[in-house]
Amino acid sequence: DGGITQSPKYLFRKEGQNVTLSCEQNLNHDAMYWYRQDPGQGLRLIYYSQIVNDFQKGDIAEGYSVSREKKESFPLTVTSAQKNPTAFYLCASSIDLKGPQPQHFGDGTRLSIL
Amino acid sequence: AQSVSQHNHHVILSEAASLELGCNYSYGGTVNLFWYVQYPGQHLQLLLKYFSGDPLVKGIKGFEAEFIKSKFSFNLRKPSVQWSDTAEYFCAVTPRGTGRRALTFGSGTRLQVQP
Numbered sequence: 001d002g003g004i005t006q007s008p009k010y011l012f013r014k015e016g017q018n019v020t021l022s023c024e025q026n027l028n029h030d031a032m033y034w035y036r037q038d039p040g041q042g043l044r045l046i047y048y049s050q051i052v053n054d055f056q057k058g059d060i061a062e063g064y065s066v067s068r069e070k071k072e073s074f075p076l077t078v079t080s081a082q083k084n085p086t087a088f089y090l091c092a093s094s095i096d097l098k099g100p101q102p103q104h105f106g107d108g109t110r111l112s113i114l
Numbered sequence: 115a116q117s118v119s120q121h122n123h124h125v126i127l128s129e130a131a132s133l134e135l136g137c138n139y140s141y142g143g144t145v146n147l148f149w150y151v152q153y154p155g156q157h158l159q160l161l162l163k164y165f166s167g168d169p170l171v172k173g174i175k176g177f178e179a180e181f182i183k184s185k186f187s188f189n190l191r192k193p194s195v196q197w198s199d200t201a202e203y204f205c206a207v208t209p210r211g212t213g214r215r216a217l218t219f220g221s222g223t224r225l226q227v228q229p
Contacts, residue, residue, distance in 0.1 A: 031215055035219075040123065040221055041221055042219040042220050042222050043204065043206075043219040044219070045216045045217070045218070048215070048216045050215065058216060090158065092158075101215070102160045103217060105157045106157060107156075107157045108157070
């Protein structure tokens with residue numbers, strides 16, 4: 001089945017530690033996205049990438065970094081500079097045809113602070 | 115920048131009741147509109163979308179939404195809800211003509227349907 005795989009499902013971070021969340025898709029989609037979901041705030045865009053080796057900051061990029069070395073992979077690193085990392089992180093992808101396309105979402109990673 | 119408001123944060127209905135969830139957006143230009151649903155323990159999935167044409171759009175599972183341009187609204191409706199509709203519902207927009215494809219989401223509405 002085609003889809004988006006996020007791992008791990010749960011992740012714990014210690015103070016001063018960087019952690020990386022994995023996102024892989026086998027949908028052959030060009031565009032990939034990372035969102036952060038907090039209770040009562042919906043989803044907010046962290047980073048997105050419309051093509052390999054290129055990515056753009058979203059609305060809340062501070063304290064995060066990404067890479068897009070392969071079409072199917074878009075890992076997100078939560079750095080120690082992100083002071084409030086506890087949240088649910090969702091990865092999404094979409095086919096980048098002309099015009100808007102709906103996004104497909106993974107199951108998410110829940111990050112907590114130890 | 116665009117923004118989305120969902121004023122109903124938590125809605126509780128009995129089975130067979132009618133549903134309407136409000137969604138208003140703020141943006142100076144034209145937008146593409148979406149409703150996503152997140153069932154308990156499942157990933158976010160598309161319920162319906164509006165890009166252009168007939169402002170009344172039908173989605174999966176008997177849901178529909180109406181785009182009213184003058185009110186900047188895209189309310190979600192269902193004539194008769196079922197227990198299986200218990201989920202969180204998100205309205206989202208993308209601006210048209212800017213190249214931005216990432217979604218701007220509302221804060222979500224948690225729907226609880228009681229049997």
